Amino acid sequence: MAVPKRKMSRSNTRSRRANWKATPVAVSNCPVCNELKQPHLACPSCGSYNGRQYPDAVRAEHQA
């Protein structure tokens, strides 16, 4: 099995990992309750989507 010949330096490891970045979550405003919600998802604060109501979509603060 092929194995690395040299130990990877801390610098190399860290410069590789420095490029692991989190991307911001896209959010928009709910047309019904004006809270922030993710696009294409039912609103987690009022449960509405496209004029319909989904009680299962509602998330409390500690669940979010």
Place this chain on the structure above:
Amino acid sequence: MPTPTKGPRVGGGPAHERLILANLATALFEHDRITTTEAKAKRLRPLAERLVTFAKRGDLHARRRVLTVVRDKGVVHRLFTEIAPDMAERSGGYTRITKIAPRKGDNAPMAVIELVREAVNAKPQRAVVAEAEGATRRSAADKAAEAAPAAESADGKYGADSAAPLDGGASPDPEKFVVKGNEDSMKYHVEGSRWFESTVAEVWFTTPEAAAAAGFEPAGGASAQTGAPEEASDASSESDD
């Protein structure tokens, strides 16, 4: 080479997968709306729609084909007698998947899959209604311009029998205005009918007749919106065994 199954695999093996999908289909036809993971909802959709197609055919052979998947005879009866008549006008697209926020424990993307049992709302009809509504509004505006600027702020834009809702969609006068109007679908809902609770009212009416006069249609057919709280009678159902 056999065509691979579309979508992710579920369960521990082919038999487990069949069981999971059959149980999901049974639950869907029993409750009309179920919450599950997005992956399972996406696998369930083609199966459930095929079963609805069998139910619309309605003969004994189709019923036996459905029974090989949905083992519960009560659920199959409900599918054939209650769900299939609602889908008669609909040519495919019997289910609707709505994504909801991820699950708490494992952050799995969740979805609500439901049967689309509302009446088919043809698009051209909607355009005509919008046009007519626009004309009504224009003529009403003309009249209002001619007349003295009377204080009619309490009245809605569809005449004296209608009223704009309060903040949050509540009725401005729960004694007088009892019928909800949905401007998106141009349908009205009387109190106690099937979608009344879930509808967000853009306008309130005093009576169903006033709503109909304003160009709104009864949601789910006239018999479902007669003002009586019980469900519409199942006259169109037929039994074949």
